[in-house]
Amino acid sequence: DWTPEHVLESLVKEVRERVGEDRVLLAVSGGVDSSTLALLLAKAQVNHLAVFVDHGLLRLGEREEVEGALKALGVNLRVVDAKEHFLKALKGVEDPEEKRRIIGREFVEVFSQVAREAGPFRFLAQGTLYPDVIESAGEQGAAKIKSHHNVGGLPEDLKFELLEPFRLLFKDEVRELALLLGLPDPIRLRHPFPGPGLAVRILGEVTEEKLDILRRADDIFISLLREWGLYSQVAQALAVLTPVRSVGVAGDERKYGYVLALRAVTTEDFMTADWARLPLDFLDEAARRITRRVPEIGRVVYDLTSKPPATIEWE
Numbered sequence: 001d002w003t004p005e006h007v008l009e010s011l012v013k014e015v016r017e018r019v020g021e022d023r024v025l026l027a028v029s030g031g032v033d034s035s036t037l038a039l040l041l042a043k044a045q046v047n048h049l050a051v052f053v054d055h056g057l058l059r060l061g062e063r064e065e066v067e068g069a070l071k072a073l074g075v076n077l078r079v080v081d082a083k084e085h086f087l088k089a090l091k092g093v094e095d096p097e098e099k100r101r102i103i104g105r106e107f108v109e110v111f112s113q114v115a116r117e118a119g120p121f122r123f124l125a126q127g128t129l130y131p132d133v134i135e136s137a138g139e140q141g142a143a144k145i146k147s148h149h150n151v152g153g154l155p156e157d158l159k160f161e162l163l164e165p166f167r168l169l170f171k172d173e174v175r176e177l178a179l180l181l182g183l184p185d186p187i188r189l190r191h192p193f194p195g196p197g198l199a200v201r202i203l204g205e206v207t208e209e210k211l212d213i214l215r216r217a218d219d220i221f222i223s224l225l226r227e228w229g230l231y232s233q234v235a236q237a238l239a240v241l242t243p244v245r246s247v248g249v250a251g252d253e254r255k256y257g258y259v260l261a262l263r264a265v266t267t268e269d270f271m272t273a274d275w276a277r278l279p280l281d282f283l284d285e286a287a288r289r290i291t292r293r294v295p296e297i298g299r300v301v302y303d304l305t306s307k308p309p310a311t312i313e314w315e
C-alpha cells in the first residue's frame, strides 16, 4: 500500500538501477518538481550534475535560497550566471510571445553549453508529472493559448535518454516526497512561477531598472501574504509592473510613478481561476508598504478579473 516512504524507497531503487554508473544531467528551475528531483538523485547517490541557470528574471533572493538548500542536501549543483546574456537578448523586445521564444532559445543555448563542457551524460532527468504526461498525449489538436517554455528542443548533437521518475505522480505526492527529502518549506510550498520569470510580469520592454523595481515590490507583497498567513490560501500571487505612469504628490511636487498591479487567484488546475478575496486591510497595508518602500511606484491597483476572460499572468 501507498505511503510516501514506500514511494520514495522504490523511486530511489528505480533510479539507481536504471542509471548504474552512468551520468545524469538535470536543469533545476527552483520550483518544487525539479528541486525534489535533484534531491532524489542525491539521495540515490547517482553521478549527477544539476544546472541552475540564473537568467536574471528571478525573484528577490530566489537563487541564493535554492542554491543554499540544494547544496546543503548533497546536490551537485552548478549555478550559471547568465543575467547579462538574457538581458541583452531581450533588449528592445516588447511582445510577450517573442519574449518567451527568446528566453526559451537562450535557455537551451546556455544549458547545452554546460552539457557539452561537463559531458558526456547518458541521461537527462526531468520532473515530468502525471498530468503533463496526460496533457501532452492529448495536446495535438488543442489550440495552445500560450507557448509554455520548456527544456525541449535541445540541439541534435546532444542526445539523452530521458529519466522521468515522477511520471506517475501528482503534485501533492511530489510535495510529500520533498518533505521526506528535507526540502525547506518555502521552496516546497511555493506557488508556481513561470519559466520566463519576471520578464512576463513587466509589460513591455524588460530592463534592469524595471526588474529591480518589480523585484522589491513583489517581495513586499509575498512577504506580507506570509506574515498574514494568507500565502497558502491562494494558489498564486504576483505583482505586475505596468508601463503606465500616473501622477501623484510628494511634498508639494507632482511626481509620476509607475502603476503596479497586484494579483492573487484561487484555482484547482490553473485552467480557470477566480480572483482571491483578500481582506481589504491586507490590501491597504500592501499598498502603503509598497509605495513607502519603492518610491518609483506611485499607485497600486488590485486585479479583480477571473480566468476566463483574463489569464493569470498579464502577458
Ligand code: XMP
Residues within 6 Å of the ligand: 100, 145, 146, 147, 148, 149, 192, 193, 194, 195, 196, 236, 270, 307, 310, 311, 312, 313, 314, 315
Ligand atoms: P495563464 O497566465 O496562462 O497561466 O493563466 C497559467 C499558469 O501557467 C503559468 N505560466 C507559465 N509557466 N512558462 C511557464 O513555465 C510560461 O511561459 C508561462 N505562462 C504562464 C502561470 O504562472 C500560471 O501558473
